[in-house]
Amino acid sequence: MATRKSQRTKTQLAPAATVNYIPNDPLALSDAPVRVIEPHLAQTGEVARFTFIAGAPRAGRYQPGTAEFLFWQTREAALGALDTLAWCDKPIAHWAEQVGGALELLPDAGHQLNAYYNRRSVSFFSAAGDNGTTFSGASADVVAHEVGHAILDSLRPDLWNSAFPEHGAFHESFGDCVALLSALRDHGIRADLLRANGSVDNPNFVEATAEDLCDAVRRTFGPDHPAAKPRHALNKFVWKLPTLLPTVGGPDVLTGEVHSFARVFTGCFYDTVRNIFSAQRSKTSGTLGDAARTAGHLLVGGVQRATGRPRFFEEVGTAMLLVDAKLNNGENSNAITNAFRAHGITLVVPASSKRNPLAPGDDEAEILVHSLVSLDGLSPDLDGVFAQSAEYVSDRGIAPEAVTTDEVRFFVETLLDNGSLAGESVPTSRMIAGEPDSSRVPSELVYSATHAIQVVDNVQLLRRIGFV
Numbered sequence: 001m002a003t004r005k006s007q008r009t010k011t012q013l014a015p016a017a018t019v020n021y022i023p024n025d026p027l028a029l030s031d032a033p034v035r036v037i038e039p040h041l042a043q044t045g046e047v048a049r050f051t052f053i054a055g056a057p058r059a060g061r062y063q064p065g066t067a068e069f070l071f072w073q074t075r076e077a078a079l080g081a082l083d084t085l086a087w088c089d090k091p092i093a094h095w096a097e098q099v100g101g102a103l104e105l106l107p108d109a110g111h112q113l114n115a116y117y118n119r120r121s122v123s124f125f126s127a128a129g130d131n132g133t134t135f136s137g138a139s140a141d142v143v144a145h146e147v148g149h150a151i152l153d154s155l156r157p158d159l160w161n162s163a164f165p166e167h168g169a170f171h172e173s174f175g176d177c178v179a180l181l182s183a184l185r186d187h188g189i190r191a192d193l194l195r196a197n198g199s200v201d202n203p204n205f206v207e208a209t210a211e212d213l214c215d216a217v218r219r220t221f222g223p224d225h226p227a228a229k230p231r232h233a234l235n236k237f238v239w240k241l242p243t244l245l246p247t248v249g250g251p252d253v254l255t256g257e258v259h260s261f262a263r264v265f266t267g268c269f270y271d272t273v274r275n276i277f278s279a280q281r282s283k284t285s286g287t288l289g290d291a292a293r294t295a296g297h298l299l300v301g302g303v304q305r306a307t308g309r310p311r312f313f314e315e316v317g318t319a320m321l322l323v324d325a326k327l328n329n330g331e332n333s334n335a336i337t338n339a340f341r342a343h344g345i346t347l348v349v350p351a352s353s354k355r356n357p358l359a360p361g362d363d364e365a366e367i368l369v370h371s372l373v374s375l376d377g378l379s380p381d382l383d384g385v386f387a388q389s390a391e392y393v394s395d396r397g398i399a400p401e402a403v404t405t406d407e408v409r410f411f412v413e414t415l416l417d418n419g420s421l422a423g424e425s426v427p428t429s430r431m432i433a434g435e436p437d438s439s440r441v442p443s444e445l446v447y448s449a450t451h452a453i454q455v456v457d458n459v460q461l462l463r464r465i466g467f468v
Contacts, residue, residue, distance in 0.1 A: 019072040020061045024183055025139045027211035031196055031204075032189055036061060039072060040079040048092045048154060050078055050122075051102040067108070070135055074107040074124055077143035077182075084144070084182045085151055088296030095119075096153040096160070103150060107137045113217050114448065115142050117149040118466030119160075127216060134216035141179045141209040148178030149467045155303055161464050163373070163387040163408040165242035165256055166312040171467060172262035177269050177299060179209050180233055184273070184292035190285040200274050200288065207233040207270055214251075224250045226260060226418070233270035237263050238344035239313065243410045247417040257414045265313045268340045269299060272320075275335035294332065298323050308390065310407055314340075317347045325349070373408040375462060379416055385453055385460040387412060412462065415451055422452035422465065 019039050024032040039059050043049040052075060062069035085092060095103055096119060104121040112125040115136045124137030124146075136142045152174045153160060159167045183189050183206045197204045205211070208230040218228035229251035237254050245256040254260055277283065277291035299316070301323035306315040317340045324332045337347050371389045375382040387408050415421050452465050 017059045018061060019059050019076065020064070020069060021076050022064065022073060022138060023140055023186055023189055024205060025141045025209075025211045026064070027215060028205035028208075031192055034064065035188070037076065039076055043079070046093045048082065048095050048150075049102045050075075050105040052105055053107070064138060065133070065135075070107045070137055073140075074105060074137040074143055077137075077140040078105055078122065078147050080140070080185075081144040081147035081151070081178055081182050084178060084185050084296070085300070087185050088181060088293055089300040092151060092154050094154065095150055096157045108135065112448070113213060113220060114468050115146050115213075116466055116468050117146045117153075119153065122146045122150060127220070129216055129219055131216075131219065134212060136210075136213050139210055139212055140182065141211075142213055144179040144182040145175035145209065146467075148175035151178060152303065155300070158308060158390065161388055161390075162308070163389060163411050163462070164310045164312070165258065165261060165407055165411045165414070166310060167308070168258035168411065169242075169261040170265055170312050170316065172258050173265040173269070174299075174303070175467075176209050176231060176233065176262065176266045177296075180206065180266075180270060180273075181292055181296045184289060187285055187289065190288045194283070194285060194288065199283075200277060201234075203232065203234055209233075226251055226255070226257065231259070231263055231266065233263075233266045235263050235267045236342075237267055239264050240344070243406055247410075247414045255414075256410060257418050264343050264345075265316070267343045268313065268317065268345065269295065271339035271342055272298070272332075272336050275339055276332055279335065294328075297327075298332065298336070301327075310404070314345050314347065317345060318349060321347055321349050371404070372459075372461075373405050375409065375412055378409060378412055381421075381453075382412070382462070385462055387462045419448065420450045420468075421462075422449035 017038065018036050020034050021037045022029065022032070022034055053071065057068040057071055059072065060068065062072065064073075082091065095101075104123075106121050106123040108126050109116075109121075109123040110125055111127055113127045113134065113136070114125050116123040116125075122143075124135065124142065126133050126135045149171060152171055159171060162168070189206065193200065193204055193206050200207075209232075211230045214227055214230045217225055222228065226249065240254070242256040242261060245254060245261070247256055249255040249257075249260065254263070273292050273295045276294055277288050280287040280291065298320040302316040302318075302320035305319040305323065306312065309315050317336065320336050321330075321333055324330055324336065340347050369390065372386040373389050375385045375387055377383070389404050389408050448468060450464060450466055450468055451462055453460050454463050455461075456463075
């Protein structure tokens with residue numbers, strides 16, 4: 001730490017080398033006001049890195065609402081999300097294999113109430129309204145969430161093209177968990193939270209994400225839009241089989257759409273943090289940070305060790321228990337199991353090691369099985385199109401095909417009902433790191449669609465092009 005500070009002093013610590021920064025969300029300024037910070041040094045070494053716009057403004061205390069402020073806000077929030085992963089576990093050396101190099105960070109990529117990760121860039125947008133212009137990149141919540149997609153894609157690239165509802169929902173939840181952890185990594189935010197709320201058990205500005213962006217969605221599209229309210233980590237949503245849920249609904253309804261269903265796992269994770277914290281003798285900013293860091297470490301370990309079965313929330317939770325058993329002698333097992341149980345997920349650690357993700361080389365091997373699921377009958381545009389199904393199964397048996405097929409087809413129904421499908425076929429040869437060729441897909445869909453039809457070996461496949 002001393003070396004890093006000394007290096008900063010020599011290279012950057014001039015009076016102008018500080019920037020204004022919103023540490024949480026523009027609508028949480030009363031709880032977490034604008035602060036002056038030293039910007040991160042340029043990335044060096046073997047780390048996943050970002051590239052930034054040419055002609056970036058010099059560091060300075062720019063006012064929110066200006067392009068200069070937005071650049072430094074998104075830059076610092078994005079690099080802060082990487083710091084959060086290193087705080088919980090260790091830095092990632094590279095992005096998903098398909099990226100091949102750096103991710104482009106775009107503070108204002110156009111006019112939308114949205115943000116986007118597509119394996120080429122992490123993009124943020126702006127939209128003018130009666131109350132002024134909303135910048136999605138001005139929210140540290142939103143930036144951390146999108147970078148969270150990129151982090152998970154690096155840890156588990158196999159989830160990218162999965163058509164299981166829980167895989168897509170977990171991606172969204174992981175983004176919210178990274179936003180939550182990024183806030184709880186900050187001593188000032190923890191102190192402000194405890195001072196204002198006295199507890200993490202009440203609704204607060206940390207467990208709510210993207211308040212400003214959601215408020216703009218509400219004002220623009222009405223209160224019934226699914227994103228018209230912030231997603232809350234403190235919630236009482238209970239897991240149900242996704243195929244038994246509606247495909248679309250308002251912000252207070254649990255649906256099978258990935259952003260909505262994600263709230264189940266996010267609730268499990270936040271409750272894990274709360275439970276670990278409640279077990280501490282003293283309830284201070286420091287012990288809250290310790291609880292968040294412990295839960296974050298277990299989450300990352302669980303993500304890396306979980307199998308790819310359709311019940312992915314349960315798989316990650318079980319793997320978190322196993323990681324805790326190995327690293328902490330099971331000290332947090334009650335905190336984890338109680339958190340998941342509160343959201344309808346019962347975690348049972350296998351009595352034997354046959355499904356223990358920490359015990360490779362078992363006599364019961366895990367095999368990654370790929371199959372194609374026909375999408376005929378869901379929409380005229382999808383007749384003759386297939387979705388790829390992939391899951392880890394025991395070499396002694398494969399999950400019933402009907403269950404797999406039903407869930408894949410349900411997932412595609414949620415895409416149709418929520419306007420997440422690009423309307424035209426996008427040949428693989430025209431794809432650039434996962435982004436559809438804008439000459440073939442209407443410009444207003446390029447950053448709102450998450451899936452498009454690609455032709456691979458003369459087969460029409462529905463594949464992911466990004467997360468919005």
